[in-house]
Amino acid sequence: MNGLPQAVLVRRGAYHDSVALMRVSRALSELPGVQAAMVAMATDLNVSILRELGFGVQEAGPGDLVIAVRARDTDAAVREADRRLAASSSRAHGAAGDQPPLTTRSAAARGPADLVLISTPGEYAFFEALDAVEAGLPVMIFSDGVPVESERLLKELAEARDVLVMGPDCGTAVIAGAGLGFANVLSPGPVGVVAASGTGAQQVTCLLDWAGTGVSHVLGVGGRDLSAEVGGLSTRRALRMLDDDPATELIVLVSKPPDPEVARALEAEPPRTPVVRALLGEGAPDLTQATEQALRALGRPVPEWPSWPAWRGTRPAPERIRGLYAGGTLSAEAALLAGGGDFVDFGDDAYTRGRAHPMIDPALRVEALGRAGETDVVLMDVVLGHGADPDPAASLAHAVARTPATVVIALIGTEGDPQDLHRQAAAFREAGAAVFTSNAQAARHARSLL
Amino acid sequence: MTLLNAAPRVITVGTGLLDEALRAQAVATVPVEWRPPLPGTARALERVLSDPRREAANELAVGRLVSARPHLVGVRRASEVLDAGTFLHAGPPITWERASGPMRGALIGAMVLEGLAADEHEAGEALAAGAVTLSPCHEHAAVGPMAGVVSPSMWLFEVRDDEHGGTAYCSLNEGLGKVLRYGAYGPEVLDRLRWMDRVLGPALAAALERTGPIDLRSLIAQALQMGDELHNRNRAATSLLLRELAPAVVAAAPAEAADVLRFIGGNDHFFLNAGMAAAKVSTDAARDVPGSSLVVAMARNGTDFGVQVSGLGGRWFTGPAGVPDGLYLGSYGPADANPDIGDSTITETSGLGGFAMAASPAIVRFVGGEVEDAVRATRSMYEITLTEHPAYQIPGLGFRGTPVGIDLTLVARTGLLPVVNTGIAGRVAGTGQVGAGLVEPPVEAFTDALRALADLSK
Numbered sequence: 001m002n003g004l005p006q007a008v009l010v011r012r013g014a015y016h017d018s019v020a021l022m023r024v025s026r027a028l029s030e031l032p033g034v035q036a037a038m039v040a041m042a043t044d045l046n047v048s049i050l051r052e053l054g055f056g057v058q059e060a061g062p063g064d065l066v067i068a069v070r071a072r073d074t075d076a077a078v079r080e081a082d083r084r085l086a087a088s089s090s091r092a093h094g095a096a097g098d099q100p101p102l103t104t105r106s107a108a109a110r111g112p113a114d115l116v117l118i119s120t121p122g123e124y125a126f127f128e129a130l131d132a133v134e135a136g137l138p139v140m141i142f143s144d145g146v147p148v149e150s151e152r153l154l155k156e157l158a159e160a161r162d163v164l165v166m167g168p169d170c171g172t173a174v175i176a177g178a179g180l181g182f183a184n185v186l187s188p189g190p191v192g193v194v195a196a197s198g199t200g201a202q203q204v205t206c207l208l209d210w211a212g213t214g215v216s217h218v219l220g221v222g223g224r225d226l227s228a229e230v231g232g233l234s235t236r237r238a239l240r241m242l243d244d245d246p247a248t249e250l251i252v253l254v255s256k257p258p259d260p261e262v263a264r265a266l267e268a269e270p271p272r273t274p275v276v277r278a279l280l281g282e283g284a285p286d287l288t289q290a291t292e293q294a295l296r297a298l299g300r301p302v303p304e305w306p307s308w309p310a311w312r313g314t315r316p317a318p319e320r321i322r323g324l325y326a327g328g329t330l331s332a333e334a335a336l337l338a339g340g341g342d343f344v345d346f347g348d349d350a351y352t353r354g355r356a357h358p359m360i361d362p363a364l365r366v367e368a369l370g371r372a373g374e375t376d377v378v379l380m381d382v383v384l385g386h387g388a389d390p391d392p393a394a395s396l397a398h399a400v401a402r403t404p405a406t407v408v409i410a411l412i413g414t415e416g417d418p419q420d421l422h423r424q425a426a427a428f429r430e431a432g433a434a435v436f437t438s439n440a441q442a443a444r445h446a447r448s449l450l
Numbered sequence: 451m452t453l454l455n456a457a458p459r460v461i462t463v464g465t466g467l468l469d470e471a472l473r474a475q476a477v478a479t480v481p482v483e484w485r486p487p488l489p490g491t492a493r494a495l496e497r498v499l500s501d502p503r504r505e506a507a508n509e510l511a512v513g514r515l516v517s518a519r520p521h522l523v524g525v526r527r528a529s530e531v532l533d534a535g536t537f538l539h540a541g542p543p544i545t546w547e548r549a550s551g552p553m554r555g556a557l558i559g560a561m562v563l564e565g566l567a568a569d570e571h572e573a574g575e576a577l578a579a580g581a582v583t584l585s586p587c588h589e590h591a592a593v594g595p596m597a598g599v600v601s602p603s604m605w606l607f608e609v610r611d612d613e614h615g616g617t618a619y620c621s622l623n624e625g626l627g628k629v630l631r632y633g634a635y636g637p638e639v640l641d642r643l644r645w646m647d648r649v650l651g652p653a654l655a656a657a658l659e660r661t662g663p664i665d666l667r668s669l670i671a672q673a674l675q676m677g678d679e680l681h682n683r684n685r686a687a688t689s690l691l692l693r694e695l696a697p698a699v700v701a702a703a704p705a706e707a708a709d710v711l712r713f714i715g716g717n718d719h720f721f722l723n724a725g726m727a728a729a730k731v732s733t734d735a736a737r738d739v740p741g742s743s744l745v746v747a748m749a750r751n752g753t754d755f756g757v758q759v760s761g762l763g764g765r766w767f768t769g770p771a772g773v774p775d776g777l778y779l780g781s782y783g784p785a786d787a788n789p790d791i792g793d794s795t796i797t798e799t800s801g802l803g804g805f806a807m808a809a810s811p812a813i814v815r816f817v818g819g820e821v822e823d824a825v826r827a828t829r830s831m832y833e834i835t836l837t838e839h840p841a842y843q844i845p846g847l848g849f850r851g852t853p854v855g856i857d858l859t860l861v862a863r864t865g866l867l868p869v870v871n872t873g874i875a876g877r878v879a880g881t882g883q884v885g886a887g888l889v890e891p892p893v894e895a896f897t898d899a900l901r902a903l904a905d906l907s908k
Contacts, residue, residue, distance in 0.1 A: 099829035119464030386471040
């Protein structure tokens, strides 16, 4: 490392959420005189990243906060980190005597609410979700890493209380126009979506939106809902809800193939509303084809899905595909269609312990892009919408431009999204990537380059 | 199912980013200020919260706590209630060897008072030799403030719960300063105890026969609205009780009435002991509900702070008693303070004391702090309690019921410990009271209890 002084401080038991920490780290890194900075909970993953940055961390656990800086004036940088941390945790301290709710139970007791959105670390999400169900409130569990027994228990209790449990690991939902979690800006329309996959639902609804077809609601159920252990309790409830919803004319069900017993239970209570199934897996139609089926079922035309070809030519003889994905379902779909290659789902539990999701925090994918070689085709998704990185091109396009690899991007978003779909597409294209709004088309294109 | 009819109002827990994303769409949110649970409690929390009995068990237990209707029905000699040869004391079980200065002082005083020892040396030797059996008040349907020592000749308030039929006892309050419960045992202390034995007890017994049962639930509710929090401030409650008792005392014991009424009127804490028995009979009604994580007792013996939990029977879970932080009398200072002592935390356990601080702006001068601190203390306790008391209300909070029913799982999840108001005893036996303030209970008493409950979970 170069000669700047560095400081590594461990604050025992100090907790801040991973997004707040990412923002503080980023702000510190941008200060003049600061060469490197990372403020993070000391999870194994974060400690190994700190080590790669040249910071040794002694005796710290996932419950401890680490402040690591390399700067001309480390004291000033640490002071700035503390100032920003204090500012990020003081938002709820209002007038004297005010007590912000510390649990979902307390918040639910305070006044009318319709839904609880949980994004705590997964090992604690169950406690909050139980509060919600016991208070008779539907709940969306954005957190991943919730044990399947807890999921089953929650969903059984929810059956008794007649409430919907979306998740765990439910990345997106849209309820009466309100986008929850990672949520694209969608116009209202006749299609209701029940999804065991967040990014799968985002792909389908973004393509529908491009085709001029809006959605009534998107109800997530969690990736394990249709497994034998969980028994499809949330899927069945969500289907009933959409079936009873006057605004929903067609239901799209996005999921992995269900457990056979669960499939039989689903078939035993078929909705009156027509259902198009986007079942992920070998031999099934991909998400784009399922979307086209839905459009045809509604008697609407199927448009060309927009794409922006790369302006720079292919590098010498690409040999293999490296999938660097933020969305698990998109990664699986692309791996299937690309017919081989190394695919990493950076949204998986293993990469999100003590870190923000890759749709928010680009650092791990920027680093992976830096390792790609000139014989690689890098295939990656960029997901827009509320909750996601406010300007993914700003964080990723530079790395795309610098890599010797050929880059193909699946850009999942709508024209209404706050990031501006066309500006993002242009920036990535400018950086040398080929950009597709259909992940399936992006994967086929990548394959065609080999 | 109404969820789909209109844009939802959303409670958000976890990363602030998702809350911001909703606000950006003009969706109304209530953000929870979430923190991870106390270290090492996640697994126990998962087991206890997953227990299918928990929710109904807690509802039943706290329902019994807040529906109790304690009445002061009489005074009795402890010998009618106690086994011979037993002295009661505050807090979880303690031996003479581990007893702190004020606890030893009070036990010595009781030995001399009972004629079991001629002086402090003889008393100390007899106690060290195990001449009397020491047993917690809490295990005999009783409570005692500070050292809480009860010996057979002492008079006890008898409080009955008209709702559930339980009975609880507490000694009579001696006043402030050099008193037995703070570990003093000098001649003036013993003289006062002898006067209480000879005059006060019989006069109260006769008076209560005339008044009939006195409704303590109603009296406590009124006192809260008059600025008491019923632990460190009992001025209003004492006045109300005096008003009830005075005519009957005059009628029953005309010759002693002036002395008796002067004694009660001159001691702002006279009501404390009756209020503690009321709290004890209410929390006892909530005991022994399998699966319940409700705290039914918090008590200190000057060495250990202990808690008992509804779903865990009579087991004690303890940690070292802390030294209170507060204001000191005269030239006393923190170095003179004994660690936390007394059963009076039964008031907090039943939704009074520190939990009702917002009702008692006057108390903040006594324990140090600002009025905002009192309001903040009460508001924070709603985060760890199961319900709000239907009768005990706080005018300054819009007549909101006091926070009541400490839930172990909420303590572990929020990391908030019960707020406790307390007197401070001198650490040297024989000193008496040196101050008053706030004390933080030891966290391990609560986390150990939670783990024990997890072991019993279904």
